Amino acid sequence: MTKNPYINALVAGAYIVFxxxxxxxxxxxVRDEPDTIFAPMAMLSLLVLSVAFMGYTFIFQPTLMYIDGQKREAITLFxxxxxxxxxxxxxxxxxAFSV
Structure with missing residues (x-):
């Protein structure tokens, strides 16, 4: 993502809200029909997509920085x-618990 931890965290939060x-x-x-096999498949696909997106949001930029030799900055960003x-x-x- 970016080298701004606030933007990275806000993007992750916005994704969760979405x-x-x-x-x-x-x-x-959607129509009012009983769940089929596609509902669990959709949820598992959403889980995999979420893990990939969060990994990209949290890990990608620090990993690039770490590989480029900016180890301290990478750890600080993460x-x-x-x-x-x-x-x-x-x-x-x-x-959530105060309401």
Whole structure:
């Protein structure tokens, strides 16, 4: 992604919001038929896509920096991105359990 940990963490959070909205409100747009084998296949595909996207968001840029010899900067970027995302997660959990 970028070398800005705040943008990386916000993009990850926005992706999670998008997926939650899709899973929550998506079924209202499809027909009212029982689930088929395609529902579990879609969820597993979404899981794989999510893991790949989060890996790209959190790991890709620090790995490139590490390979280029910027080891300290790579570790700092990864750590800051992870900490910002942890704060975003903590805020979401606090809001979810306070409502």
């Amino acid at each position: 997926v939650v909205l899709l899973v929550t409100y998506g079924p209202t747009f 750590t800051k991105t992870l900490l910002v995302f942890a704060v975003i997660t903590a805020v979401i959990v606090l809001v």
